[in-house]
Amino acid sequence: MSQLFHPAANSIAKISVVAGALAAGLVAILVLFVLPRSSYVTRQHEARVQPVPFYHAHHVGSMGIDCRYCHTSVDRSAVAGIPPTKTCMNCHSQIWNQAPTLEPVRESWRTGQPIEWVKVHDLPDFVYFNHSAHVNKGVGCSTCHGRVDKMSFVWQEESLLMEWCLECHRQPEKFLRPKSEVYDITYQAPANQLEMGHQLVKEYDVYPQVTCSTCHR
Amino acid sequence: MASAPHTEPRIIGPGHTFATVTDKIASLVLQKKTPLGWFVGFAVAFGLLQLLLVSVALLLARGVGIWGLNIPVGWAFAIINFVWWIGIGHAGTLISAILLLLRQQWRTSINRFAEAMTLFAVACAGLFPIIHMGRPWVGAYWLLPYPNTMGIWPNFRSPLIWDVFAVSTYATVSALFWFVGLIPDLATLRDRATNKFVKILYGMGAMGWRGSARHWNNYEMAYLILAGLSTPLVVSVHTVVSFDFAVANLPGWHATIFPPYFVAGAIYAGFAMVLTLAIPLRKFYGLEDFITDKHLENMGKVLLATSLIVVYGYTMEAFMAWYSGSTFERFMIWNRMFGSYGWTYWVLLFCNLLTPQLMWFKRFRTRAGWLFAVAMVVNVGMWLERFVIVVTSLHRDFLPSSWGMYSPTFWDWATFLGTIGLFLTLFFLFIRFLPAISIFEMRTIVPEARLEEERT
Numbered sequence: 145m146s147q148l149f150h151p152a153a154n155s156i157a158k159i160s161v162v163a164g165a166l167a168a169g170l171v172a173i174l175v176l177f178v179l180p181r182s183s184y185v186t187r188q189h190e191a192r193v194q195p196v197p198f199y200h201a202h203h204v205g206s207m208g209i210d211c212r213y214c215h216t217s218v219d220r221s222a223v224a225g226i227p228p229t230k231t232c233m234n235c236h237s238q239i240w241n242q243a244p245t246l247e248p249v250r251e252s253w254r255t256g257q258p259i260e261w262v263k264v265h266d267l268p269d270f271v272y273f274n275h276s277a278h279v280n281k282g283v284g285c286s287t288c289h290g291r292v293d294k295m296s297f298v299w300q301e302e303s304l305l306m307e308w309c310l311e312c313h314r315q316p317e318k319f320l321r322p323k324s325e326v327y328d329i330t331y332q333a334p335a336n337q338l339e340m341g342h343q344l345v346k347e348y349d350v351y352p353q354v355t356c357s358t359c360h361r
Numbered sequence: 362m363a364s365a366p367h368t369e370p371r372i373i374g375p376g377h378t379f380a381t382v383t384d385k386i387a388s389l390v391l392q393k394k395t396p397l398g399w400f401v402g403f404a405v406a407f408g409l410l411q412l413l414l415v416s417v418a419l420l421l422a423r424g425v426g427i428w429g430l431n432i433p434v435g436w437a438f439a440i441i442n443f444v445w446w447i448g449i450g451h452a453g454t455l456i457s458a459i460l461l462l463l464r465q466q467w468r469t470s471i472n473r474f475a476e477a478m479t480l481f482a483v484a485c486a487g488l489f490p491i492i493h494m495g496r497p498w499v500g501a502y503w504l505l506p507y508p509n510t511m512g513i514w515p516n517f518r519s520p521l522i523w524d525v526f527a528v529s530t531y532a533t534v535s536a537l538f539w540f541v542g543l544i545p546d547l548a549t550l551r552d553r554a555t556n557k558f559v560k561i562l563y564g565m566g567a568m569g570w571r572g573s574a575r576h577w578n579n580y581e582m583a584y585l586i587l588a589g590l591s592t593p594l595v596v597s598v599h600t601v602v603s604f605d606f607a608v609a610n611l612p613g614w615h616a617t618i619f620p621p622y623f624v625a626g627a628i629y630a631g632f633a634m635v636l637t638l639a640i641p642l643r644k645f646y647g648l649e650d651f652i653t654d655k656h657l658e659n660m661g662k663v664l665l666a667t668s669l670i671v672v673y674g675y676t677m678e679a680f681m682a683w684y685s686g687s688t689f690e691r692f693m694i695w696n697r698m699f700g701s702y703g704w705t706y707w708v709l710l711f712c713n714l715l716t717p718q719l720m721w722f723k724r725f726r727t728r729a730g731w732l733f734a735v736a737m738v739v740n741v742g743m744w745l746e747r748f749v750i751v752v753t754s755l756h757r758d759f760l761p762s763s764w765g766m767y768s769p770t771f772w773d774w775a776t777f778l779g780t781i782g783l784f785l786t787l788f789f790l791f792i793r794f795l796p797a798i799s800i801f802e803m804r805t806i807v808p809e810a811r812l813e814e815e816r817t
Contacts, residue, residue: 148551148564157568176501180510307512 186305191297192262196248204329205293211285211327218285222274226261229253264298265289272361279327281348282320283312286329293329309359313352317341320350372467373806374650382651382803386796387553389646395793398645403789409782416776417492425495427772433758434751434767439493441747442777444602445630446486446784447528448623448743450535451595452631453479457538458591461584467659469802470651474642474791475635476539481787482634483532485780490524492776520604527601531594538587544570545580545801599627606750612693613754616681622674626743629667629713632660633739638788640733642797651798654727661726664739668717671746675714689759697753701766705749712742 183189203209211218214231218224229252236246252259267273279285286292290301302308312319320341325331334340344350352358373382419427430437453475460468490504491497502509504525506517515522548570551563570576603623606614636657643652682694697706716738719725726732752767791797804810 148560149569154569157565176507176509305510305512307510310512 181303181305186303187300188303189299189301191295191299192264193297194262195259197245197297199296200292200298201294201296211292211329218275219279220276222272222276224275229259264300265304267304271359273359280323281350282323282326282344284321284326284328284331286331287312287319287321291329310354313354316350316352317345320344320348323348372470372653372655373803374653377650377807378809379804379807382807383549383553383800385648386651386798386800386803387550389792390550390794390796391554391559396645399789399793403786403793406782406785406789409778410786411782412775413779413782416772416779419772420492420495420776421497425493427770428776429768429770429773431765431767433763433765434755436751436755437767438769438773438777439489440605441744441751442780443486443489444623444747445744446482446489446780447531447602448599448627448630449634450479450482450486450531450631451599451624451627452635453477453482454531454535454538454591454595455628455631456635457542458588459595461588462592466806467656469806470648470653470798471635471639471656471660472802473539473542473799474638474788474797475631476535476542477788477791477795477797478634478638479535479631480532480539481784481791483528483535484787485784487528487532488780488783490528520601520608523601524605527598531598534587534591534594538584538591541580541583541587542799543795544568545572546796546799548572549800550796595628596624599623611754612682612687612689613678613697613750616678618674618677618681622671622677625667625670625674626746629664629671629739630743632663632667633736633743636660636664636732636736637740640729640736642792644729646792646797648798651803654729657729657732658723658726661720661732661735664735665717665720668713668720668739672714675710692757693754696757697749700753700757702749702753702756705745706753709742709745709749712738712745716742 179185204211211224214227215224216227229249232246232249233253236249240246241250248259251257278288288302289298292298317338318341321331321333322340322344428438430439453472456468456475457472457479461472491500494500494503501507502511503515504522506514506522544567547563548567551560551567554560554563600620600623603619607616607619609615639652639660640657643649679694682690685691697703716735719731719735724731725735756767757764
């Protein structure tokens with residue numbers, strides 16, 4: 145009777161055990177580590193097209209409009225606030241008031257139907273986040289939102305994963321800045337960030353909680 | 362020792378030789394024609410498995426709201442079924458590991474399918490912690506400690522995470538033990554199969570086994586080491602499962618008797634399930650020569666001994682509730698006996714206290730029909746035990762304003778029956794495609810294997 149297996153089967157069997165283990169490990173790393181942090185899942189750095197070509201780079205970067213001109217409730221409320229069409233019309237009833245690209249804005253103004261802006265920083269519904277608690281304790285706009293003054297259509301600068309939230313909640317001194325600098329979009333962290341950060345933590349009484357119910361209420 | 366075989370009751374039918382043992386067991390697998398009864402049984406099991414598929418699919422689509430659990434009974438069928446299945450698995454490990462180390466030869470004909478039963482029961486048990494979340498994919502980071510995207514770890518002080526390690530270790534060691542034990546038999550099947558494709562399949566499983574002295578030496582070492590590793594698992598797994606309850610500060614759960622009482626209950630439930638499977642198996646395949654009345658009698662004795670330990674546990678629970686002087690403990694046991702679910706407690710006592718007492722009598726221990734009936738009652742009793750522990754402890758909270766009742770929904774039952782379908786489906790496939798009794802170990806107990814002067 146001929147042999148059932150070729151002599152090479154021994155090597156194949158041994159290699160397949162090792163290769164199988166390696167393949168399983170690789171798949172686990174991809175599925176558990178790489179994929180959930182990839183921008184494919186988090187949509188990080190993906191500029192979202194808006195119904196109106198509103199460019200932050202132009203309004204913030206070139207014109208130098210303050211964040212709070214539009215996002216009026218950022219220091220008083222949980223939500224920063226999406227401006228009503230009226231805010232746009234403050235200027236655009238006077239300038240570029242015939243521009244075809246702004247027709248959706250004028251239509252909204254005429255009909256009273258709000259513009260349906262696309263939400264870029266969309267936290268899960270089971271997370272409670274309060275803007276005012278952050279900006280009033282020395283967390284700058286650009287710390288989380290990046291250099292909005294350089295974005296045309298805005299993208300999500302950070303991953304918004306829970307580990308990203310906790311990074312700051314566990315070590316706020318690495319990210320805090322003086323309250324006077326919170327709305328400065330061009331702010332650069334000084335060389336003595338840690339030293340200053342520890343001082344600001346004390347001064348502003350920053351003790352961010354990391355218990356579940358702080359954010360998952 | 363030379364005279365021992367004369368007095369020992371036989372653990373193998375008369376007249377068997379190496380060849381007859383091998384022929385008989387291998388033919389169950391290699392026969393061309395699958396018996397009609399197998400198809401009927403498999404169809405029923407497979408139908409129940411489809412019920413599981415539907416139940417789990419609906420669970421994923423709609424969430425745990427399709428089950429009947431709600432505060433205050435936040436743990437119900439999922440944990441009851443989990444503990445029931447994981448307990449059933451224990452007999453397999455006990456038979457394969459502890460009885461091997463104690464040189465109990467009668468284990469030889471039942472260890473293979475008891476180990477298979479262990480694996481399948483652990484598979485059914487493992488399903489529940491995963492599906493009870495409703496969104497099983499979150500289980501990866503709730504159960505396994507790895508640097509997840511949330512930047513947090515599971516609570517290492519919680520017995521639930523110990524459970525993950527206990528059960529996964531148990532599943533791994535059981536699977537290894539079972540597979541290593543199969544290797545020489547897979548080689549036998551490879552050599553006896555006539556179909557080339559079947560030969561190759563069994564040949565891959567046999568991993569090049571040729572039966573040389575060196576192979577046997579390595580094999581025996583590996584098998585002993587695995588038996589040594591499995592032995593503590595018999596005790597540790599259900600101990601950790603009992604911690605799921607005992608560590609919680611809840612009357613009815615918070616008791617130091619839980620670990621030993623759970624372990625005994627697991628072995629008790631496991632032997633009942635071995636009997637439940639062994640009796641029909643030997644009947645339909647005519648294996649009375651291998652799974653003899655002596656085997657059944659021994660298992661009946663184990664059933665009796667473990668039932669007494671379990672009953673001691675029940676007694677101590679009631680005694681400690683009274684002796685503690687705690688209002689809540691006393692109310693808990695009173696409520697368990699005479700409360701809304703009181704009937705479950707009395708049925709439980711009928712199943713686990715009264716019924717096994719039949720095992721004191723040899724006439725019941727040696728009659729397959731009686732043993733099967735007792736084993737079925739015990740299966741029900743051990744499921745009820747977990748129901749009583751989980752539901753009666755939870756449904757009367759500390760404050761009467763939080764009291765509630767629990768009743769399982771159709772989908773609770775469907776999921777439970779579905780896992781029985783999964784278990785039976787796997788078991789039917791196992792007895793069709795793998796030797797349900799260890800061929801080579803059976804060869805060691807035929808008279809031919811003894812020295813000339815030892816033969817009976």
